[in-house]
Amino acid sequence: MIEIDLHPQLVATALELAEDKPKLKNSIRDGDGWKIAMISDLMVQEALGGEIISHEDYNSDWKSNKGKRFEIKAKERTVRPKPSYNCTVYQFNTLQKCDYYLFTSILKDYSKGWILGYMNKKSFLNQSLNCKKGELDESSPAHKLYYYPADCLNLQIGKLQKFNLDQ
Numbered sequence: 372m373i374e375i376d377l378h379p380q381l382v383a384t385a386l387e388l389a390e391d392k393p394k395l396k397n398s399i400r401d402g403d404g405w406k407i408a409m410i411s412d413l414m415v416q417e418a419l420g421g422e423i424i425s426h427e428d429y430n431s432d433w434k435s436n437k438g439k440r441f442e443i444k445a446k447e448r449t450v451r452p453k454p455s456y457n458c459t460v461y462q463f464n465t466l467q468k469c470d471y472y473l474f475t476s477i478l479k480d481y482s483k484g485w486i487l488g489y490m491n492k493k494s495f496l497n498q499s500l501n502c503k504k505g506e507l508d509e510s511s512p513a514h515k516l517y518y519y520p521a522d523c524l525n526l527q528i529g530k531l532q533k534f535n536l537d538q
Contacts (some may be wrong), residue, residue: 372452373486373534375414382481385409408432411445411475414484419534430468441489442469445477452476452485454529457510462522465496474531488531499524 389405412423415433424440425432431440444460446452458474472495474487490498502508502525508517 372454372488372528373418374451375418375484375486377410377414377477377481377484381413381417382410385413407445407447407477408443410477410481410484411443414477415441415443415473415475415486418486431470433473439470440468441471441473442467442492443473443475445475447479448476449479451483452487452528454527455510456528457508457525458487458528458531460495460499460524462524465524474528486534487528488533490526490531495526496524498530499526 386406386409389409412425412432415421416423419435421433421435423432424434430442432443433441435441442464444458444464446459456476458472460472469492471489471491473489475484476487477484502519502523504519504521506519508519508525
C-alpha cells in the first residue's frame with residue numbers, strides 16, 4: 372500500500388474536473404463520487420506515471436507506462452485503510468473491458484490517499500466474494516453497520532498485488 376500526501380493543487384484540479392462530469396446512470400453516491408474518482412485518477416498518474424484515459428474510454432481510467440489498461444476503483448474513507456478492508460467492484464461495472472482493477476482510498480478531508488494495489492480483472496472476478504444489494508457487510512464494525520447499496524464483488528485489500536514506486 373502506498374500512502375500519498377495529497378497536495379492542494381491536485382485536489383483543486385480534481386474537484387474542478389469533477390464539476391464537469393455528468394451523473395452516471397447507476398451512480399451509488401448520486402454523482403458525488405466523481406470527486407473521489409478524479410482525485411484518485413490524478414494521484415495514480417502523479418505517483419506511477421502513465422496516462423489518464425478516462426476522458427476517452429469508459430472501460431479504463433489509466434494506462435500504465437507499459438500500456439496496460441486499469442480501471443481505478445476508489446473509496447472515500449474516514450480512517451487509514453487496513454488489509455482486512457474490502458475493495459469493491461459493482462456488478463454493473465464488470466462489463467468494462469480493462470486489463471486490471473486498481474484500488475485506491477482517499478481520506479474524506481482530501482489530505483491523504485492510498486494506492487492499495489491491483490489485480491488482473493479475471494483473477495479478481497474469480498477470487499472475489501459476491502455480495503447482494505441489501506445484505507450486511509460482515510466486515511463493517513458493529514458501531515457502523517453497512518448494507519450493500521447494489522450487487523457487488525468484494526476482495527480484501529491484503530489479497531491485492533502491490534505497486535511500488537519503482538515499477
